[in-house]
Amino acid sequence: MSLIESTIEALGPWSWFVLGLILLGLEILAPGTIFLWFGLSALVVGLVSLVFDFAWQIDVSLFLVLSLASLLIGRRLMQRLASEKGDPGLNQRGSRYVGREFTLAAPLSEGAGNLSIDDTIWRITGPDLPAGTKVRVESIDGARLVVRAAE
Incomplete structure (x- = not known):
């Protein structure tokens, strides 16, 4: 077993919180609201994992579903907010x-x-x-x- 696998196994549900914080940190380094949705999804999966003891396959599936859903909803929300604000003649x-x-x-x-x-x-x-x-x-x-x- 590798060091990464043993660390993830030792952390258990807390590994999702670590992943979520890493992804939110990446959002700060590479802004664009992509990593934000994945980071929030990882944090939600971490909360769910603390309450329910699912197999890791279910946790990963939940993460993928939440990531996709939050990405799509978040993009739509960001586009709506961007169209309501701003100055259309800013560069002209x-x-x-x-x-x-x-x-x-x-x-x-x-x-x-x-x-x-x-x-x-x-x-x-x-x-x-x-x-x-x-x-x-x-x-x-x-x-x-x-x-x-x-x-």
Whole structure:
């Protein structure tokens, strides 16, 4: 009998708690909520093993079933939570300004110019317009805002 087998046999149901803590530790090192579900399943099997004296085959089967079920339910839950939170325009800051109106501080000539919004100066494209004209942001084109005169 190897050292690992004798250790698992000596620990009995507590080996599931050790496995669960190792898997939860792996979750910290490699985040992605994969090891979390396996670790929680191992802890549940450890609790069940303390109460009921099942054969190791039943413990392993219970672990596999719980792991699969918790993984599927957990993934669905995480996707639902992720879709409810967050900023969809986080990586496209300019998309936050589409539909908003601003006043040009400098003229828009030859189809290009600049527009100061909050603490950022944006490059803009659109028809030639004099300074002081109200413009509406229509879309974004890369890092440029596409504007037109507001009605």
